[in-house]
Amino acid sequence: MDIALLEVFRAVACEQSVTKAAERLGRVPSNVTTKIQQLEAEIGVSLFQRETKRMLLTPQGATYLDYAERILNLADEARQAVNPTRPTGTLRVGSMECSVASRLPAPLTRFNQAWPEVAIDLSTAPTRSLIDAVLGHRLDCALIAVPAGEWWLAPDALEKVPVFREQLVLLTPAGHPEVRTAQDVKPRALAAFAPGCTYRELAQNWLTENGGTAAGLTFHEVKSYHAMLACTAAGACISVMPKSVVELMRHVAVETTPFTTVDTYLACRPGFATPAFQAFRDILLESSNIASNNDQPPGSGSHSVVKHNSKLSSSL
Structure with missing residues (x-):
């Protein structure tokens, strides 16, 4: 061909x-x-x-x-595998929206300065779509959030290395009463990305398995975290997103409650090791907030509302 x-x-x-x-x-x-x-x-x-x-x-x-x-x-x-002298060519990187917003700008700048011969082709999507694209050879690697024990992903389907740890927070409209359990949540709508988003799945499971908004829970699907935050501020919805993203939008008035911690992984196909990917992985690991992070392991935060849901906490 x-x-x-x-x-x-x-x-x-x-x-x-x-x-x-x-x-x-x-x-x-x-x-x-x-x-x-x-x-x-x-x-x-x-x-x-x-x-x-x-x-x-x-x-x-x-x-x-x-x-x-x-x-x-x-x-x-x-071409890169048979001539692995230095990073060249194109690296197709997929990422969750939150990582693009709060985690990738600095590492991508460093990568471009170190390896200007590599073209980064960056795209965003929910975790499930990113995994499908990596396995289908449409992406070389992706930044994903996958709780342990997910039935739809075989343990050896991907090689994964944790690079960032995110503190997820539950967002409620300004003036909402304190949330200690799912029953305390008043709005019956969840603003979230399309199905396939891990954070949406975690929020949905916690709400429906703990008797909160299970009856009549609806979804307001949005395209961005800005839209998600706006919907929450308007009083119609709740939402879940990384604290690092919320900090980029401090001007919006909402209530925040610690929810749980989730690791973001850099994932690739088993054995994928082009020089461009290895250089990108090394820079991400240098930028990681996990090795020096004082947070507790994912799902075990003592101040997390998820502590009331042992099933969800143990799955992270």
């Missing part, structure tokens, strides 16, 4: 435009058009729907893009 053809296909799929893809690849538009036609002829199906100003993937094209991404990523990984 011609790697160059796949690179042209991926560029057009991402840009939805032959002209923009040509600019990105340093080619002339006619060459890009010819390459796409050549690829479609080889496969025997149309990969794009041609519109006036856009090139949209057909269902077959979307399926083919998933395979093309994995092939190109593996090819790049192979």
Whole structure:
């Protein structure tokens, strides 16, 4: 399979435009058009729907893009593996939103200064989606939060190293009474990211397994922590997020209650060890707040509302 053809296909799929893809690849538009036609002829199906100003993937094209991404990523990984002299190429990093907001800016700056030849391709998603992308070779590594004992993730499916420890806090509207148990929570809605977010799962389990808002619990799905905080401040919802994120938005009036601690792991496929990844891992470990952290291990905080739920605490 011609790697160059796949690179042209991926560029057009991402840009939805032959002209923009040509600019990105340093080619002339006619060459890009010819390459796409050549690829479609080889496969025997149309990969794009041609519109006036856009090139949209057909269902077959979307399926083919998933395979093309994995092939190109593996090819790049192979190049780095056989010539491991220094970090080069592209490192595809996935992360939870909270880590991007409060933990990654400084390490990414240091990494870019140390290894300017490496291009960081950064994307965000909930933990479950990140894990699927790592296992599917769409990402090289990801910052995830996975409580121990999760049935859906085999123990040896990923190599994981803890890099950050997050103090999760329960957010309630300003003036809300003190929360000691789930029964003390008044709003019956949880502002959270889409399913697949570990923090959402922890909050949902605690609320529903402790008789708090179990009856009629609803979800208000949001796209950002700013939106989550705003919904809570408005009085309609509660939410759970890392204290490090809340500290970035001190201007919003809400009540905070310690909830539990959860480790953030840098995860990759077993055996994945390109020079770029190893350099990135080393910088994250140098930035870790775990080795010198005086916090208690995840799930055992003496001031955590989760202490009332032995099942949840023991799963972390």
